[in-house]
Amino acid sequence: MESRHALVRQPSSRLGDGLVTHIERSVVDVDLAWRQWRAYVDALHAAGWTTTEVEPADEHPDAVFVEDTMVVYGDLAVIARPGADSRRGETVAAEAAVRAHGYRVARIEAPGTLDGGDVLKHDGRVWVGIGGRTNQAGVEQLRQLLAPLGAEVVAVPVTKVLHLKSAVTALPDGTVVGHPPLVDDPDVWAGHFLGVPEESGAHVVLLGGSTVLMAASAPESAALFRDRGLDVVTVDISELEKMEGCVTCLSVRLRGVPG
Numbered sequence: 001m002e003s004r005h006a007l008v009r010q011p012s013s014r015l016g017d018g019l020v021t022h023i024e025r026s027v028v029d030v031d032l033a034w035r036q037w038r039a040y041v042d043a044l045h046a047a048g049w050t051t052t053e054v055e056p057a058d059e060h061p062d063a064v065f066v067e068d069t070m071v072v073y074g075d076l077a078v079i080a081r082p083g084a085d086s087r088r089g090e091t092v093a094a095e096a097a098v099r100a101h102g103y104r105v106a107r108i109e110a111p112g113t114l115d116g117g118d119v120l121k122h123d124g125r126v127w128v129g130i131g132g133r134t135n136q137a138g139v140e141q142l143r144q145l146l147a148p149l150g151a152e153v154v155a156v157p158v159t160k161v162l163h164l165k166s167a168v169t170a171l172p173d174g175t176v177v178g179h180p181p182l183v184d185d186p187d188v189w190a191g192h193f194l195g196v197p198e199e200s201g202a203h204v205v206l207l208g209g210s211t212v213l214m215a216a217s218a219p220e221s222a223a224l225f226r227d228r229g230l231d232v233v234t235v236d237i238s239e240l241e242k243m244e245g246c247v248t249c250l251s252v253r254l255r256g257v258p259g
């Protein structure tokens, strides 16, 4: 069985000062955010995952969104170069954590930028969103780094939401799910795209087998997935959603056995 281990990172006490781009800023209850983050980590544990906490970075309000710090493929961790200046320093401790798990490490270098949240992987294909955070140079570097591992990197546009995985993620069978008004070009996944009725219904974390984790804010999408035979676990992440976060960006899933 594949390993099930995830990197997570505690929310900063300054979470409410994080970036918001496509939504209105609203007041974050940091204590509640903490409890919601704990419940998210508990949900991973309940599904059989173990976790490592990346060293906290209280000076980085967005550090809890640890997925953005890297792209893990096979035994290689590609350390991101976040598109937002305020997030650049988040990668240092994340790199240390993934190295400690035995992964080889490469880095996106200037002028490239790339956020992990812009990278959707399924079965040897790697779609990378070019938009507010990830640029063409970042995509080309990722293509070069992943080519020896057999991955096919496909660039896709992202203009309506923060990251590619704010728009689409993939179900266990490879069906790509997205809320149509927020997906730039669903034809990229022609024949494999499923529209969902809620924005956060587009965000699923694959927990193994037919189990997916998603936000409690998408009950109609959850019902749709249950009708397709999936086991759906939900968590309330309302305070993290206020900062444009979603279930995917709260962890880096390490599914392979490196080395």
Ligand SMILES: NC(=O)NCCC[C@H](N)C(=O)O
Pocket (backbone or CB within 6 Å): 018, 019, 020, 021, 062, 065, 067, 068, 084, 087, 116, 117, 118, 162, 163, 165, 166, 243, 244, 245, 246, 248, 249
């Ligand atoms: N992968 C993700 O969707 N990450 C969410 C990052 C939210 C954070 N406030 C940001 O703007 O960078």
